[in-house]
Amino acid sequence: MDIELANHMWDTFKNSGPSDVSERVQHDSRGPIRGLWPNFEIHGLINRTAITTKSLAAQRAFGAYGEGITWAVVDSGIEANHSHFARHSNLGLPGSPLSHRSFVGGSVADALTDKAGHGTHVAGIIAGEDTGVLIARNHIVDDKDLRVRQEKVAAVSGMAPKCSLLSLKVLRSDGSGDLVALIKALQFLRQLLQEHDGELPVHGVNLSVGYPFDPSWFGTGQTPVCREVDALVRAGLVVVAAAGNTGCGMARGFGPRASSFQMGVGQTINDPGNAEAAITVGSTSASPYHTGVSYFSSKGPTGDGRPKPDLVAPGERVVSAAAGKLWEELGPPSTRTPYAENSGTSMAAPHVSGVAAAFLSVHRGFIGRTGEVKRILLGSAVDLGRSRDFQGNGLVDTMSAIQSV
Template identity: 50%
Template sequence: MPTDPEMDRFNLTRSVISAPLIRDLHERHRRKTANTGITKFPQGMKNLLTSRNSGGDQEPPRNEQVPPQQSDADLPHLEVIIELNLAYKDGVEKAAERLKELLVQAEPELAADTDGDHHLRISSQYVFARITENTLHLLVDREHDLPRQERIVQYIWPDFDVEPHLHRSVPTVKADAAHVAFCASGKGMVWAVLDSGIQGDHPHFKKHDNLNVTLPIQHMDFTGGGDPLQDPFGHGTHVAGIIAGELQNDQIDGGIKAFTRTRVDRMDPNTREIKTDIKYIPEPIERITGVAPECKLVSFRVLDQNGRGKTSNIIMALNKINEINAYGRSLIIHGVNLSVGYGFEAEWFACGQSPLCTEVNRLVKSGVVVVVAAGNTGYGTLQTDAMSAVKSPLQLSINDPGNAELAITVGATHRDQPHTYGVSYFSSKGPTGDGRMKPDLVAPGEKIQSCAAGTTAAAVNLKTGTPCHYVEDSGTSMAAPHVSGAVAAFLSIRKEFIGQPEKVKKIFMDSAIDLGRSRDFQGKGMVDLMRAIQSV
């Protein structure tokens, strides 16, 4: 059969190292070539790329040769996730110990590493490390020819950068009706928010003391030095305010200060260039509430002050939740909201089988509901013979960890007219790269009014000269916490389903409102808390 010119079959070659890390190394050496004229790869890289072929025919990377090894001083560091071999003859714990020994032998400075440095961390079946390329090559050279039982490493991935996927929406999911009819307020539930932190002094969380948690639950930072109850970026606080909390106008001096955003485009009369400005317009609000106002929130900070973070931060946080819950034996954190992620490429790895997706599935199996934003990459450029390039919806655009089979993956709709406007243009669309149906549900994600903090609140203050308690934001980041809040509210009055996340997912999918859109766009439809409660 002829080879498809668009498919790189080299990426299907079995290797100790993942395709995106190989690609990253290629790019690093291309940049070095441009700067120094060096055109060859280290010996370890050649071995890496020509080993463990499932078909027996070795195919080295195109147009690449092999030079002498370079010194560590000449090589930048790589941040990697090393997946341990579960079939190692002495067990996974011994594999982790042996790997640490090898890494410290190669880079002695790792021996003095602390948790805050994040240069060497061990969690479950993964080791997260910041190592030189030479160390990576040496590790791969050791592993690639060993029998499976002798190998300590299963696979090496890049530690992907993750980023945030950015109230009239509460009635849209019928949470207001559920509060009145069933007292479904989220009382007794605990939800972990893995994000940029939650601003602990925001008045939205005072009435119900949402952030007051007791040991063994505690707010934690996984970025290295941040405070989980500070949110300099502002994204996590906005997400948390959608899930839980409540504020009335008379509960705060001067009343609630909330703002909508308006974009203003104008032409500069001198340069004739279009310039864009954002204006903030006050919006009167008497009362604002999260979907599950009495739910407790625990802040697991995985994004830094710039809204950036590593996949390893999230994996560490998910493992910590499992530990706090005694691996399902004592469930005290009932759910997780992940409004963060990274784009998926089909050639990287089997869809839904990345380390992050695996950890999400493992946590769900332990009894925890995991709600994930689908991503904001649901549109691209369409070129046809009949028209010039235009922006168009883009299928196969679900982000990780939204590709995790057991997660509740959430796309976005209009905040109060979802039947009219349907699925948001930016909302990532299915199916998954391996043909599974995603997203699972959609929820309001456009112009959602919620808590302002950090740079978001500062930007409004700079423009208006007044403090800002609430501001609009958009994205599947805002849609996911609507579902987290709805599930927390549901579980607070249907306690028999606590610890049964797969049943909970089915209940919410079966009771969703069909918006009349494609399954790849809307999943099973828009979340409906009232119907979910009344269906059981």
């Protein structure tokens, strides 16, 4: 660009008051013009995380949409009326022997409601799709001012948008639950597989539920829930579990002027993520090469010295389907949108579930071969250059997993 023209543009812009155009020009003491940048449009983070995991690339290159694959979501239910699941009828289960079920009381219909909002958000990361939607983003002004900002995005898509979803409700309306309901859900799935030996009606399960585990209570990985997970994997289901959000603790130095500070804490993997056969997932941001592993993400090794987590995936400020309490927390009706942010390894795990479903929809010969699926996902992960106890084998990579076979 001609420097006189550029300087004229700068003079015009700086005297015109705030505008989108003036914010495109960078100016510093080394010269009047350092460069001009377009004011690029930004998109919801679920789109960014689909790029981070290379799921969008796999959909375009291999048709890895999760079609013909069914994934169980053991959580607080899935809101069937959400538009995110309408386009591909993800909750319809046509011609399937499966039926949605609640293990905390209620009917089949109760499994398709979600007053807590957690299960719907998790399910939306695995599957479903919508276009031309409003999303709500948390806009932090300062430490005392958190505002909700609406944005219009072209599309919101799960990692495997055409994957079918089976809702197994184990959390109550307030988001609470207990181990008995979780174990019953896992036993239900194992019995289902035994009844349909030879052709699996469901191919994987996402566990974004759990509890902090103290290895002094029980042998690590040998608790009742971990044994159920391992048995389910042996029966042919891929089990993906959240690592937990207890990977950061407080420490205090020595001396009269010692202060407290936060630090990463090892041996904090939650159950059922301690299960040997589970694919246990920690959290990153949508820019993992820059930010690394999330501070809250639970860290290994396990209490008995096994390497965990297995993988990491985006779990910070992930935008997905909003329902129930999560939707209500967006504020008055004028600020509520069908999609909202949430963070935690609960959001990281369904990214890996969606990647696994996408992989199986392309390489159907691996259905039921759970050990090989885990080996492929771990072996094709991208090393982020962080400690093994933080990142596991690295960032899940859909394209590399599909191409490695």
